[in-house]
Amino acid sequence: TEEKSLHFIEQIIEENLANGFPQNKLRFRFPPEPNGYLHIGHAKSICLNFGLGLKYNAPVNLRFDDTNPAKEEQEYVDAIKEDLQWLGFQWDKELYASDYFQQLYDWAILLINNGKAYVDSQSSEAMAEQKGTPSQAGVDSPYRNRSVEENLALFEGMKNGDFEEGTHVLRAKIDMASSNMLMRDPIMYRVLHKEHHRTGNDWCIYPMYDYTHGESDYLEQISHSICTLEFVMHRELYDWFLDQIYDTNKVRPHQYEFARLNLNYTVMSKRKLLQLVQENIVNGWDDPRMPTISGLRRRGYTSASIRKFCENIGVAKRENIIDYSLLEFCLRDDLNKTAPRVMAVLDPVKVVITNYPDGKVELLDAENNQEDESAGFRKVPFSKEFYIEREDFLEVAPAKFFRLSIGNEVRLKNAYIIKAESVSKDENGTITEIQVTYDTDSLSGSGSEASKRKVAGTLHWVSVQHAVEAEVRLYDRLFIDEAPDSHKEKNFLDFMNPNSLSIIKGFVEPSLETAAPGDKFQFQRLGYFNVDKDSTASKLVFNKTVGLKDAWEE
Ligand code: ATP
Ligand code: MG
Ligand code: MG
Structure with a gap:
């Protein structure tokens, strides 16, 4: 070094x-x-x-x-x-x-x-x-x-x-x-x-x-x-x-x-943070959108990533403003090494495999973290019906759409290659179900010829009958301005992002049923998530900690 x-x-x-x-x-x-x-x-x-x-x-x-x-x-x-x-x-x-x-x-x-x-x-x-x-x-x-x-x-x-x-x-x-x-x-x-x-x-x-x-x-x-x-x-x-x-x-x-640390897109004076708390603009000092240590912890930050960030920005004698994305970079870098990979579908549409036996359940091997051999494998149940993300399907694929479309194949992560055949829609034209067929010999890791077949895309999925419902809290920046407290004529509160929190319902794989507050995961292809302190055995709650890629560049 x-x-x-x-x-x-x-x-x-x-x-x-x-x-x-x-x-x-x-x-x-x-x-x-x-x-x-x-x-x-x-x-x-x-x-x-x-x-x-x-x-x-x-x-x-x-x-x-x-x-x-x-x-x-x-x-x-x-x-x-x-x-x-x-x-x-x-x-x-x-x-x-x-x-x-x-x-x-x-x-x-x-x-x-x-x-x-x-x-x-x-x-x-x-x-x-x-x-x-x-x-x-x-x-x-x-x-x-x-x-x-x-x-x-x-x-x-x-x-x-x-x-x-x-x-x-x-x-x-x-x-x-x-x-x-x-x-x-x-x-x-x-x-x-x-x-x-x-x-x-x-x-x-x-x-x-x-x-x-x-x-x-x-x-x-x-x-x-x-x-x-x-x-x-x-x-x-x-x-x-x-x-x-x-x-x-x-x-x-x-x-x-x-030089003190200044970060863009946030405020860091305790007086202003207190105002956000007292006026109920956020849900307490540890609201996952807050730049507080307790907020970052609840959001899913690791202490190692915060220490690394502080080391990276160094100790200077001149004031500057650090990009929030640098903090997220340090976090992503740490979670990539440590967070187990799991499958969750946050905007589900149902898929049915017409040539898969009714009632059959296979327990498939899934690698927990390709970055960490010691993390081992887990079993993920697969069956005739599963969810994929709605955005992973288009009836007619435009060029370079490496996801599912009618007549085209994709691989299901840890599972089979499927091909979309037809769709059902409701009266508004919204797709309610996608019918597919699967290549029976294509199971990942089975060693067969078909298992090695290269197809353009790989999708994550969750078996319908095994899916566990979860509340998922998605966060965006708390302020829409890079320096909300730098304006002469306006107050920092004038720059609150009205869409900094959205709460959705999603489905996660059954291995997450016993996840406890603070546990951290990568939801494959979606980002890093952790279990919120509000989570209970009967109602799982996840926070989106950070995406897989930098979302700050406009
Ligand atoms: P605030 O303005 O947010 O209330 P403060 O400096 O009044 O901050 P203190 O509790 O007095 O808060 O700070 C404790 C220590 O942390 C002090 O030594 C202070 O210099 C340091 N500190 C506070 N804010 C920063 C910052 N943004 N960057 C680096 N050090 C800081
Ligand atoms: Mg002070
Ligand atoms: Mg002080």
Whole structure:
């Protein structure tokens, strides 16, 4: 196998190691906010951080960034853990930013004592006005030079619940003229009289992301804190907060930024995905059309295919948009190797073999997966009446129609060569039955001369008397626009595909009768399907995972 070149973060780590950074002090983290389910974008960050952990034999923490009680819930914590495990990664410690609330509070007091933080008692509008513009310095808050004593008293009052939301904030005292707007006295704490999913009502002040993140990394001794490019400007602030507390005997975390994953034909912000769920535009976070990990799993994606996708797209420093078809390519590639082949007919028309004995049933050998010898064979029942796909028959064949037509032969997969003779129709002219004859010596694999006869096409089929009825859910892209959230005048919801789900009834071969939720198959000539979680013994439900060929090219 080819030697893979190192991506830029691996190069940085190699350089750090070469310069004497001890390998046993490498430590990474994946820091989701539990305000929604993980999506395919998170998978990229997960594969990156946990990939580094595996490569350098270093621990990776799962840190819930739970500093905003208004949006966070235990349900999301549980779902995130389940998805991470399913993706195949094991974290070292499960940690919560909320575990550091006391330490963060103590450090805030230290900053106040050192003249590096102050309580501002203006409205958020007034503070926004004073921020200035990148080319124009901001204006100092009238409260910027409050005494340490006054700041300590007010901050304690904030903590004790003496104040309403929006009355006071704690701000870092940095530089109101900085060319980096984030350095113009950013807010560290705000009053929020909200119950937190873990700390309950212990706190009514909550720390902001920028203050929390670096200090949490420091507490956990994370060496490389990896985030997406929109945090580039935050790095200066991340470093400033660390400067205030850093002990030189400890590992000092550094922030590195990589390009987030963008996929076409979908949206990936949790806020927007939540809106799809709350407005019942989809059937929950794990709707098979969603770009969430749980949606992809339910759709029939394998974790190996998602990991492979993340590996293929690589780790870059410049934003780009990845084609959805690349994700499907990785899936198809994996399922081709692993999914057993079976026969299902989704738009059935009945066929009768006029010269086949009434009541006879043959159990024919069918290979489970030609890509995997160890998958073996199964028995498929064959009889006088079977279904084929309606589109596999035309009374009069146009040129290059390698399927069934009057007077022409096709092979039935694993079975015989048949020739169409006549059809029956209803009053609307719809074909209700096709009468055929079969070549009695042509059974596949029998070794006879006729079994080796080449005919133009091979069709899949399901014996009528053995067919098992199933609900099949077919999916199309969720949005009709390549970049639904990129339009100035329109909302992403204006680009929903009204036909993203269709539910049909089909027939599957009897070996599928005992298929269980999550089981994956190739329905021959149709695509890859998996058993949905709604499926029961009395009513099978399949999802179409992906077609056999790329259907995205228009
Ligand atoms: P969203 O905007 O979807 O809510 P987020 O960044 O706010 O995403 P977090 O839960 O904070 O969501 O993300 C956890 C980690 O996953 C962060 O380190 C974040 O940078 C990373 N991440 C989120 N979205 C992507 C993406 N599209 N591509 C790569 N990494 C991502
Ligand atoms: Mg975030
Ligand atoms: Mg977010």
